[in-house]
Amino acid sequence: AQTVTQSQPEMSVQEAETVTLSCTYDTSESNYYLFWYKQPPSRQMILVIRQEAYKQQNATENRFSVNFQKAAKSFSLKISDSQLGDTAMYFCAFMIPNFGNEKLTFGTGTRLTIIP
Amino acid sequence: NAGVTQTPKFRVLKTGQSMTLLCAQDMNHEYMYWYRQDPGMGLRLIHYSVGEGTTAKGEVPDGYNVSRLKKQNFLLGLESAAPSQTSVYFCASSSSGLPVRTDTQYFGPGTRLTVL
Numbered sequence: 001a002q003t004v005t006q007s008q009p010e011m012s013v014q015e016a017e018t019v020t021l022s023c024t025y026d027t028s029e030s031n032y033y034l035f036w037y038k039q040p041p042s043r044q045m046i047l048v049i050r051q052e053a054y055k056q057q058n059a060t061e062n063r064f065s066v067n068f069q070k071a072a073k074s075f076s077l078k079i080s081d082s083q084l085g086d087t088a089m090y091f092c093a094f095m096i097p098n099f100g101n102e103k104l105t106f107g108t109g110t111r112l113t114i115i116p
Numbered sequence: 117n118a119g120v121t122q123t124p125k126f127r128v129l130k131t132g133q134s135m136t137l138l139c140a141q142d143m144n145h146e147y148m149y150w151y152r153q154d155p156g157m158g159l160r161l162i163h164y165s166v167g168e169g170t171t172a173k174g175e176v177p178d179g180y181n182v183s184r185l186k187k188q189n190f191l192l193g194l195e196s197a198a199p200s201q202t203s204v205y206f207c208a209s210s211s212s213g214l215p216v217r218t219d220t221q222y223f224g225p226g227t228r229l230t231v232l
Contacts, residue, residue, distance in 0.1 A: 004158070035220070045159075045206060045223035091158055103174065104149075104208075104221060106158030 002027045004094050006107035013082055014115050020067075021077045021110050023092030033095045034068070034075045035104070040088040048090070051075065079112075087114045118142055120224035122207050128230045129197045137192040137227050139207030147210045148190035149174075149221065150182060152203040159206060165190055197231045204228050 003026045013019040025034070036048040051059045051068050058066050063083075067076045079086055092107040123138040139148065146167050151159040151174075161174030165184040179201060181193045190209075194201060208221040 037223075043204065043226040043228075045208070045226075047220055047222070050220060093158075103161055103164065104159070106160075108156060108158050 002029075002094055002096065002105045004092050004105050004107035006092055006110050008110045009108070010111045010113070012113040012115055015082060015084060017082055018078060018080050019082055019112065021079075021090050021092075021112065023075045023077070023107055025073050025075065025092075025094050027073070027094070027096070029096050031097060033097065034066075035093040035095070036064070036066070036075075036077045037091045037093060037106075038086075038088045039091065039109075040085075045091075049077065082114050084114050084116060086112065088112060120207055120209055120222050122205075122224040122227050124227060125225065126228050128232065129194075130232050131198060133197050134193070134195050135197065135229075136194075137205055137207075137229075139190045139192070139209075139224055140188055141190075141207075141209040141222075142188065143209060143211070143222065144187070145209035145211045145222075146187075147221075148184065149208040149210075150180070150190065150192045151206045151208065152176065152201075153206060153226075154203050162192065162205075197229075199231045202229060202231045 005024045032053045034051045038046045038048045049061045049064050063080045065078045089109045091109045093104045120141045149164040150162040153159050160176050163182040165171045168187040171182045183191045205227045207224040210221045
């Protein structure tokens with residue numbers, strides 16, 4: 001079974017600073033997808049960024065980037081120039097592509113607070 | 117596009133009562149999912165569907181039933197609610213988009229259910 005571990009239950013950072021959220025996972029598969037989802041106080045789950053395991057290049061979406069270390073099974077999220085609107089719970093998630101059986105496995109989340 | 121919608125947003129039940137949560141998506145997605153979110157835990161998959169007329173069990177299916185009579189709708193039923201089912205419920209959908217399958221899941225806004 002696949003597991004996803006987020007070891008930082010809570011983090012806080014000053015506005016405009018950079019913050020890195022950690023995620024590690026465990027799997028014996030070689031082909032899979034990794035995701036970061038954001039859940040603001042509105043409760044909506046919003047996709048932040050995704051990474052295909054077969055791609056060596058780290059994914060980037062504007063101020064959000066990942067550091068994907070496949071051998072170490074690590075998938076951290078870096079938020080640059082943090083903004084107040086980044087305050088949210090952040091979930092790391094993992095999926096194995098298996099036609100008709102794709103399921104997301106989530107970590108327990110990191111609560112990020114951006115301080116004005 | 118409304119994306120993924122959920123009805124109702126809030127509900128309070130007494131132990132033993134029944135109810136149905138409705139999820140609807142207008143993105144023509146093949147796959148639909150029901151998750152529950154509890155404090156200190158990541159989202160856990162209850163049931164999912166890979167197409168109209170199909171359903172399958174997820175990680176925590178006991179006490180729930182589902183139906184996918186129409187492609188755009190995925191219903192989650194509680195036949196006899198228990199306090200342990202107090203949770204926030206999320207619906208999600210994703211495309212099977214062959215030949216390039218889209219694995220990103222899009223989430224609804226959630227339903228907060230309290231069972232007294």
